[in-house]
Amino acid sequence: MNIAKKKLGNTNLEVTTLGVGTASLGNLYKKIGDAEAQLTLNRAFECGLNFFDTAPRYGLGLSERRVGDVLREKNKSDYVLSTKVGRVLTRDVHAKTSELRYEFDTPMPFDAHYDYTYDGIMRSYEDSLQRLGLASIDILLIHDIGAFTHSSKDLHYYKQLETSGFSALEELRRSKQIKAVGLGVNETEICERAMQLGQFDCFLLAGRYSLLEQDAIDSFLPKCKEHGASIILGGPYNSGILATGVKGTNTPMYDYAPAPQEIIKRVSDIEDLCNEFNVTLAAAALQFPLAHEAVATVIPGIDSEARMTKTAELFNENIPQEFWNTLKDSGLIKENVPVPSEL
Numbered sequence: 001m002n003i004a005k006k007k008l009g010n011t012n013l014e015v016t017t018l019g020v021g022t023a024s025l026g027n028l029y030k031k032i033g034d035a036e037a038q039l040t041l042n043r044a045f046e047c048g049l050n051f052f053d054t055a056p057r058y059g060l061g062l063s064e065r066r067v068g069d070v071l072r073e074k075n076k077s078d079y080v081l082s083t084k085v086g087r088v089l090t091r092d093v094h095a096k097t098s099e100l101r102y103e104f105d106t107p108m109p110f111d112a113h114y115d116y117t118y119d120g121i122m123r124s125y126e127d128s129l130q131r132l133g134l135a136s137i138d139i140l141l142i143h144d145i146g147a148f149t150h151s152s153k154d155l156h157y158y159k160q161l162e163t164s165g166f167s168a169l170e171e172l173r174r175s176k177q178i179k180a181v182g183l184g185v186n187e188t189e190i191c192e193r194a195m196q197l198g199q200f201d202c203f204l205l206a207g208r209y210s211l212l213e214q215d216a217i218d219s220f221l222p223k224c225k226e227h228g229a230s231i232i233l234g235g236p237y238n239s240g241i242l243a244t245g246v247k248g249t250n251t252p253m254y255d256y257a258p259a260p261q262e263i264i265k266r267v268s269d270i271e272d273l274c275n276e277f278n279v280t281l282a283a284a285a286l287q288f289p290l291a292h293e294a295v296a297t298v299i300p301g302i303d304s305e306a307r308m309t310k311t312a313e314l315f316n317e318n319i320p321q322e323f324w325n326t327l328k329d330s331g332l333i334k335e336n337v338p339v340p341s342e343l
Contacts (some may be wrong), residue, residue, distance in 0.1 A: 003048040006296040009201035020050030024303035026059025027105040039305040041070040047312040055084035058107035058213035068132030082139035087112040087126040116160035121168040139180040146190030186219040207235035230296035283317035291338040
């Protein structure tokens with residue numbers, strides 16, 4: 001399967017336009033076995049993908065261990081790897097590993113603590129190398145900085161990054177231990193603020209540019225282009241509603257919570273158009289963001305070999321130009337957003 005690549009910011013890294021988010025491989029909400037995780041990642045390589053994103057938070061180190069176990073057997077030139085900093089994991093002898101912790105059903109006996117200082121970022125980076133069992137990481141992303149996560153402590157943690165932590169990232173990039181620096185967040189505001197700290201190569205943005213949300217087109221995405229940073233688009237299904245739709249019996253999830261009625265109505269209208277044009281809703285959600293030149297790759301969460309196979313099929317589904325035009329004409333997406341061109 002031939003999947004195109006795009007350059008990441010002003011770096012020499014080239015990532016496939018479809019990548020793999022590995023939160024699910026850290027047992028997000030439910031357990032999956034080591035064997036299934038390995039099959040999933042190997043299937044991604046078979047489908048032609050080269051970009052993998054993980055984080056210490058995902059299963060309190062479990063995702064990094066599983067990702068590293070597979071990548072260790074591959075040629076370094078065959079993949080691009082990102083992980084995250086901003087949390088330091090410490091041992092927890094009282095960890096209740098039989099219960100969900102931070103939404104993960106993980107056996108890893110650790111706890112996570114926010115730390116965006118120079119020392120915290122350096123420790124997180126070194127710990128990730130050990131968990132991955134790899135000699136290098138391509139991209140380091142500052143995880144969950146900003147008011148969306150930290151609320152009243154936003155300025156406290158941002159000050160850590162501003163006065164201390166960002167210099168660690170610059171040092172790692174300057175010494176060529178890493179190739180790119182970015183944020184991994186759920187909001188655009190913190191990305192625009194962080195641009196004042198120095199040069200970022202990419203922003204992993206979850207859920208804020210999708211079939212449901214395009215406000216980023218007006219300010220944030222043009223600023224990324226000017227700054228020289230690419231977008232790694234996480235959460236293309238907006239927490240699931242653009243994958244499941246709203247016609248079934250399950251509660252549609254949007255932005256990590258049950259969807260409000262106005263969102264359900266909008267998705268229902270999009271689904272109706274999908275049915276009219278014989279388009280799969282999830283395929284449209286995957287393909288839409290990549291029409292914008294700032295978006296380098298889309299990374300849905302993948303939790304099984306079968307899901308990886310299906311995702312690759314959705315990514316390559318042929319969607320007629322008239323479908324995109326009708327979405328605009330119906331006011332279901334913004335008039336000024338770029339849309340994929342018909343093959």
